[in-house]
Amino acid sequence: MYHANMALEPNTRESVAQMLRAHGITPTHQRIEIALVLFERCWHPSADQILTAVNVRYAETSKATVYNTLKLFLDKGLVRELIVDPNKVFYDSNTSAHHHFYDMSSGEITDIPAEGVRIDGLPPLPAGMVTAGVDIIVRTRPGI
Amino acid sequence: MYHANMALEPNTRESVAQMLRAHGITPTHQRIEIALVLFERCWHPSADQILTAVNVRYAETSKATVYNTLKLFLDKGLVRELIVDPNKVFYDSNTSAHHHFYDMSSGEITDIPAEGVRIDGLPPLPAGMVTAGVDIIVRTRPGI
DNA sequence: AGATCGGATTAGACAGAGTCCAAAATTCAA
DNA sequence: TTGAATTTTGGACTCTGTCTAATCCGATCT
Ligand SMILES: [Mn+2]
Ligand SMILES: [Mn+2]
Ligand SMILES: [Zn+2]
Ligand SMILES: [Zn+2]
16 A cells, blocks of 8 residues: 555654654654554554554553544544444545445455546535545445 | 324324335334434434434333334344444435435535446455445535 | 753543343234 | 233443543753
8 A cells, every 4th residue: 555654764763753743743752653553554443453553562652642643643634534434433544535445244444546436426515515525435245 | 101192194104114014124113203203304313313303202212222223224224324423323214325425514414316426447346245335425514 | 960841641530322131011913 | 811022121331532630751941
């Protein structure tokens, strides 16, 4: 997966710190850990998965900080929320426009690149409204 | 609690009961009330809105029954879930294929008819998977 | 270095949505 | 009418996420 925010930088603490500074975020120890977890690979973790991943080595980050930080990253455009499951929000470190497969049986989320996908025939927006985003979710389940 | 003298058009109650039977659902009083609330107009209520609406005249239906019934209706294909808000599920009594505008500032949900909307260029599904549904959510907010 | 001070972190209380359970109520076929 | 099967129910419980006030930094100044 292409990470718009990572360019070709290695996932070092220093490169992550620079990315945070570039987005106007003071790079604290906890924020760097959370960013490393978010960008280390292509996944769509929940807050709880991030909390677990960040504390694998030492318990050094609290639940409150994970939620605080995810909200901050969201405000600053570093991550986006994925609303596909009734029970929890998933976070997507790929902020470029794209869509998703959602396997309803396993919960697995897979990116669909936006290039090549085209939506035709949408009606005009209600008066005075502006588009904040168009999400396509293809819900799948194991075939016969 | 069942009240024998509820003033409601017998045709409407009876037609709802028949619809439930046609879907293999035993039409109890609570289920009929919930179905009436769901189908009385075009809206996308949450479980809590349904609970409130059903109990406007008398408190005759419990929270547990609303959730039980919504799950039953979902299984039987009478309603569909709408996952657009991180905090609650909305229910859609329109089960034909269609899409939605979601006004992020007011929470208002508006139907987009599927006729005329076309999605091109979706990649093939992961091996062994089958489509359970394709949802387009156009998130909007008040314009400039 | 030591003191300062504002932002960041934290534990744990709290809230809202939804689930579960065992007891009570009801349905409906016999 | 009867009673077994189904449905309903209050309330405890779980889970995700929020809030708050105390504490902890860590960058800057002397
Ligand atoms: Mn939930
Ligand atoms: Mn929530
Ligand atoms: Zn994604
Ligand atoms: Zn709808």
